[in-house]
Amino acid sequence: MEASRGLEIEKKYEVDTGAEVPALEQAAGVARAGKPHTDLLEAVYFDTPRHRLAARRITLRRRTGGKDAGWHLKLPPLVPVPGDGPQQRTELHAPLGRPDVVPDSLLTHLHAYLRGAEPVPVVRLETRRTTYPLYGEDGVHLADLADDQVTAVRLEDGHDDEATRQEWREWELELVHGDPEIFGPVEELLTAAGARPAGHASKLARALGTGKASRKLGAAGADGNGAAEDEGSPALLAGKRAPAAAVVTVYVAAQIDQILAGDAAVRLEELDAVHAMRSATRRIRSVLAAYGRLYRASPVRKLRSELKWLGQLLGQPRDAEVLRAELREQLAGLLPGDDGVAAATARIEERTGGDYDGGYRLLQAALQSPRYFRLLDKLEDFRDNPPVQAEAVAQGRRVAAKAVDKAAKRLRRSHKAAKAARRGTDQELALHRVRKDAKRLRHVAESAALVHGKRAGKVAKAARRQQKILGRFQDAVVARDLLAAIAGEYSDPATAGIYAQLLNQQEERMLAAQAGHRKAWKKSRDLLGRGVI
Known part of the structure; x- marks a missing residue:
């Protein structure tokens, strides 16, 4: 069964236990606040022992209670919203199923990050949630304010449940059918009531103590020592004296993001997914060839070789797909009643379809292989720890x-x-x-x-x-x-x-x-x- 998909736009706030929820109907653009209702939610979060998902601001959980019980997967956007603005995440839902088996419909979106590792329970959250719905003049359900009393317990091996027990309170303001402009007026009321921007991207991040974890981009600094910068690529290129390796790092990082984000789409055979991943691999190969003298030769040569391997696998189904589409269009322009057209169409479909199916089977197998996962590791290692030489600081x-x-x-x-x-x-x-x-x-x-x-x-x-x-x-x-x-x-x-x-x-x-x-x-x-x- 395919997972249902939605877009979550929300902002989190830390708040003291004794704070009172303000009169939300006083916010500009809010006509009234509906009657609050309370749910008891229990969620088990899954990750690898090294928290590969949490490090990427990805959360995978199985939650019971409330109106959306089931498995939830939340994926951040390619480009995070800077500062303390509302954050957007793609949210995928699947039915509850078994408590210890992640649904395949969600797991498909995680292979590029798990890379062969099995997700295991890492945190259990119990949340007492009181939801305050906000409505506009026309009766539209604009947003919900969730007042959460949270208890978190670590579940990993080596952690004592009681020793890791945490309790806190937070508010979440999430859009329903409203416009993002609603965040400003409501936030003024929440801030006046004692709310502060949350220091964590998710409840899981707070439970694990990772805060607003963000990926690091490695780039050669002015002294050539490869010092890391935060995930805000423009900072690496600030000013006319930006080092040469930073140009490559920022460009390659964007292509790596495309490969990772498009991995699931390729597995699901979505339209143009193979083309997008293939283009990203080609872009990386091109810039590594063009800027090769900035780096040690051996790691760049090996990386380009592995990218060529992946590109060739992507090319087989893509080329067959393009060829079939073009010949279909040309055949459609011939006389449809001609017996020869029907026969030729059948043979062309058989040949191009066979090439496509065969190529895609090889590609799918490769995407599950240790070789592919090692390539992803090597790409990220190049991004985070580029093997620069002296010229990289030019x-x-x-x-x-x-x-x-x-x-x-x-x-x-x-x-x-x-x-x-x-x-x-x-x-x-x-x-x-x-x-x-x-x-x-x-x-x-x-x-x-x-x-x-x-x-x-x-x-x-x-x-x-x-x-x-x-x-x-x-x-x-x-x-x-x-x-x-x-x-x-x-x-x-x-x-x-x-x-x-x-x-x-x-x-x-x-x-x-x-x-x-x-x-x-x-x-x-x-x-x-x-x-x-």
Whole structure:
């Protein structure tokens, strides 16, 4: 059974035991406060012994009591809300089921973080919750204020229940159907009543004593010692003297977040999930190649090799998916009543569908493998403890500019080779090389945009345009080769004409892409000349 999904927007406050809940209807925008009701809630929180989930502000619990009893998984956004503003988290629900077995519908979203470890009970919370509903003039249920009296007990091995017993009181203001602007007026009343912004991201964090735990990003500091910065990437790039390794760290960190956040979507075969993860792996490989001299060679080489392995696994189902979609569209443009169309469609579906299913089975197996989990560990270790060399402390602006210029030079060289290549296979391979080099330039320029702004952004946009045009060329080449192979296997007259039409379309697509590339290159020639940024 698939887990239900919702968005939680709330803000927590610490409050003393004797504080009184204020008259909430006095807040601007609140017409009335409904009758409060009280629930007794008991929740068991699950995590690894090393608290891998809590360290990422992820909570997994099984709760009884109240109107939403069941298993709850809360996932933070990719970009946390800075400061003490209301926090947003995706919340997934599953039925109660067995008390000791995490539902697969939730576990799917955790494999990238658990990495083979089994979640076990770590904390039991008993909460006496009194809820005050808040309504607007039109009767809309704006928000709920929860007044929680909490008792927490650690359950891990080596902890004595009574010795770890904690008790506290907190208020939670959570949106229901209201607008986030309601937080300000209500907070004024709560603050006047003695409330303070909570020093923890969740009840679990307080019970474990982790406070507002946040990931650390490793970046070479001005002295090159790799001092860590908090999870606010702009801080790493503040000022024109930001070190070169910080540019890579911030860019790579964003791609790692994409891989982790998209892991579950790939497992669930959601639309474009494979494409997104594949793009993130390619971006990391591109910048590691472009900024390689900042780091020790061996760890970067090994990391790029493992990323290539993952990218190839992602590429098999993705390429089959793209090819099938394109050929379906082209077949739809032919005469639907023709018997040859039906036969050709069935054979193309069989071939591309088989390639997709086979590729996805290999990918799913890989995502459960120790090798994949080790790759995730290595990526995060690179982010947090980059193997920097002395050059890493050089100014990021200068190093990034050189990296972009080098990538642009590489693209100019491959473009020149493609112009000189003979028609046919040589030219097709040469244009594929141009596409790959345009992709690398795009990714390197994206990283440089962190310190060079609009100029680097224009370079990235121009490179992306060429990449996409030549992507259409390469797709047509792959489709042509597949169609030629199928046509050779099946020689019945009913489909021969259909394959001939489709093959002709691929040639037309290739010619159109070549013309588009020439036009795009002419338009961006000056931008991609010497001294790009």
